[in-house]
Amino acid sequence: MRSVLVTGGAGFIGANLVLELQNRYPDAWIVVVDDFRSGHFSNLEGFRGDCIASNVAELRLSERFRDGTFDAIFHLASITDTTDHDQLRQVRDNVESFRMLLNWASRDQTPVVYASSAATYGKAQSVMTEATDASPQNVYAFSKVQLDNLARYYHQQHPAWKIVGLRYFNVYGPREAHKGHASSMIFQLFQQMAAGKRPRIFTDGEQRRDFVYVKDVVAATLAALMAPDSRIYNIGSGASASFNQIVAGLNKALGTQLEPDYFENPYPFYQNFTEADISLARKELEYQPAFDLDRGIHDYVDWLQKERSS
Ligand SMILES: NC(=O)c1ccc[n+]([C@@H]2O[C@H](COP(=O)([O-])OP(=O)(O)OC[C@H]3O[C@@H](n4cnc5c(N)ncnc54)[C@H](O)[C@@H]3O)[C@@H](O)[C@H]2O)c1
Missing domain, CATH: 3.90.25.10 (UDP-galactose 4-epimerase, domain 1)
Known part of the structure; x- marks a missing residue:
């Protein structure tokens, strides 16, 4: 791993991921994109890479990264307050960020791992499998369903490109x-x-x-690069x-x-x-909480x- 892009890297999961990436690949160049709407610089204490303060949806990615490519992209940037019911803001910022990123990354077909959510399942009564129908109960969850739809669409357009969605639980x-x-x-x-x-x-x-510890979530997020194909995986504790x-x-x-x-x-x-x-994550990603x-x-x-x- 020589160069990695992490959007939402100043946030909770993003910062834990960035610090683990730095730990595992000390020579890699790690670039964080975050507009700090909910993240905090103090999460990145000890970070030795680059930090671009910008909304992903508004960043001119091909201009900004004209000279280089990344080995992997982790897209975690998102409005994460599920009680924010501003439909335009949630859908525009969350979905357009992902669309811009995929449009740009389709050029090199850099592997993308993105954060979806268990919120997409809504009010299910039993254990959720990846095949359980989406039933978003708020606009945050709706925006995550749109991310999954977009990922599916781009995969159809570019079957060889790996785009992996992770439905994180709590x-x-x-x-x-x-x-x-x-x-x-x-x-x-x-x-x-x-x-x-x-x-x-x-x-x-x-x-x-299903409460899942962030150290397990980071391990699963890194393991997602090993996915055999474009897929969506549940990432919880399994209980x-x-x-x-x-x-x-x-x-x-x-x-x-x-x-x-x-x-x-x-x-x-x-x-x-x-x-x-x-x-599925246990089998294909060797995920073991x-x-x-x-x-x-x-x-x-x-x-x-x-x-x-x-
Ligand atoms: N924490 C959970 O339990 C959980 C559960 C399911 C899914 N997720 C998903 O995991 C990801 C990370 O969540 P988190 O818990 O670390 O939340 P967080 O709020 O700490 O992190 C999100 C980060 O994204 C940044 N951000 C938001 N919109 C942006 C944009 N348009 N451009 C640039 N930066 C932007 C924020 O400033 C923040 O640093 C999110 O996509 C979230 O939806 C989290």
Whole structure:
């Protein structure tokens, strides 16, 4: 790997990916494109590559990168606040960024790995496979369905070109604090509980989600380059956990005994159940999540406590 482009590299998953790329390929030239609408420069502490501050949709990619090519492109830039219901902004910025990128990358057919989302499945009742129909419940999810549609279209036009979509489930881990109310439930509950407050969760805490640790997500994202063809893969932990279980896990890691403080869920479009079938990623990408919920929470709480004391 000599040169890599990462869009959204100042964000949560993007920054973890960039730092791991740098670690694995110390001599590679890594270029981040991010307009910092939700990302934060502090996520990139220790980064030795280039950073272009721009909206991907507005960057003149062929001019900017006239002299060089990349070995791989990871496209993670996106509005990530699912409660942003501005339809024009979500669809225009998320979809046009991807369209511009694919138009430009089609020239060299550089392998592209892009972030889709479990949100595309909407309110499914059972384990989600990649074949489960899309049922977007908000405009963020709709924009991700459009990314999957575009990827399929470009693949049809260029069958030899590898464009791999990853439907991330609920990702948690280091470098997500900048996301505020859009950060993971695990981070938000940690903050409340570490301050000695009762964790506030939706009544009755039995909603279940597939929580996946960012270190596993980064490993899967890099492994996606090994995909045998253009495909979409679920990237979760392969198990769901209830919000009550998260509270129990945090109590264990923090040595506290705080009881949940339940309140009514105000979101009508909420996904009360997600669980990824990850058999395709296991088989084709050799994806093997190393962090179950307990291990992930412990690793993360250790990191958060070190951050707090530094
Ligand atoms: N975190 C999760 O649980 C999760 C779940 C499913 C999918 N995803 C997807 O993974 C990707 C990364 O998400 P994240 O959790 O790291 O969120 P994030 O908000 O931390 O990262 C997104 C980054 O993209 C940048 N950005 C947004 N729109 C841009 C644009 N048009 N041009 C340039 N930069 C832009 C932001 O400034 C930010 O740095 C996103 O595509 C997101 O939709 C995340």
